[in-house]
Amino acid sequence: MIEIKDIKKNFGDQEVLKGISAVFEDGKCNLIIGKSGSGKTVTLKCMVGLFEPDSGSIIYDGRNTMDMDFKERKAIRREIGMLFQGTALFDSMSVEENIRFPLDMFTSKTMEEKQQRVNFCLKRVNMDGTNKKYPGELSGGMKKRVGIARAIVMNPRYLFCDEPNSGLDPKTSIVIDHLIKEITEEFNITTIVNTHDMNSVMGIGDNVLFLHDGYKYWEGTNKEIMQITEGELFDFIFASDFLKDLRAHAKY
């Protein structure tokens, strides 16, 4: 479980996070949604330690990272897997080398053991057989899957996904969403997904946090979100007139 308490973050004079608190539970897909510029990515980057919050607490299973020194934070990071928006696969390495990198750097496993783990992870994301390919040879959806394989290779306790569906077609997006959901449940990890894709919210959103203008505006489940009838969240869900019309017709 990850808990954030009253996280604030400024960039110069601009207040980006204005005091966000939330609890992200184990074995569930916790979604952070909101418009572009609402503070989703900054929240995520504060949680993983890429940004230092100005104030507040980030607590990983009772361990407050704000009280930790450099070494302790590094240890926590080894329990984290992250899928980046642009996948951030290392261009100079093959698929296999990308996934094996954390094992090479942080474990003393034999090459055979590492190879088995890499193959397991690739199989888990339905990418077996692509070991020798380079990121430049893969499609967007394939890169995301390899990104997930790399994120889970160290058996993380926490999985962070930043816009996992960006740049993907709706069908591939659903595949990636389901993969994230399955992995979360299978390995009982705490998953936090940053998205503005309502399909993801409805498909995998066990717990949904809606950010607006640096504040937590709403929190609930994907069932509850459909009960919203007005306000910023309503505008976010039914962003287009087409969807509003569709909803109106569905009522009658």
Next chain:
Amino acid sequence: MIKLFETIGEFLILIRRAFRKPEKFSMYSKEAFRQCHDFGIGSLAIIAIVATFVGAVSAVQFAYQLRTISLVPMWWIGSIVRKGMILELAPTISALLLAGKVGSNISSELGTMRISEQIDAYEIMGVNTAGYLISPKLVAGVLMVPMLVVIAVFLGILGGWGAGVMGNYYTTTEYFRGVTDNFIVRDVNIMLVKSVLFGFIISSISCFKGFTVEGGAIEIGQASTQAVVYSSIAIVIVNFLVAFLML
């Protein structure tokens, strides 16, 4: 002025971070070998071509001038080319070339990694990014530049011999008499000191500019240009300081 001191401070902090204890020495050394290969082998051809022709041109120009002063024997040209190549031409021209070729490459590579979140990906894994991405490049710079400069000296001297003999300015015996006459080992030491410093300058400034890029493609291009410009300026200043202090 404050901005300059801030930048120097950030640079020193980053270089200090680069020398933290590695997570796994074998991974760092593997990366250092890769960088040495890219830095050294990748630059060998351009250094060889330029050094050969710089040596040749030096010999021809000195021969042209000495012909008019008949009091100076032509075998001196070998000595002049040797000294010129060792003390000045090989280290400085090689360093300026490498600043352009390797410096811009390092800076744009790290800049692209920064923009495409690859450096963040290393951070999330718990890797000391400054250590893993910068220290192998510093090691490569400090080791490879002296080696390339030594090669440049030999090829420059050979270039001078070829040009002079082809132009009938002197014979092979005359030229190599000059090359071996009054050889001072201290000159080589000065050359090596310069080369090590230049190697560090090229890789550290380029790494700093690339590693700290913010923005997009335009900023990567700017960082790459700045890496070359700042490295070149630092090279000529350090070149003067070493000459001033050691000669």
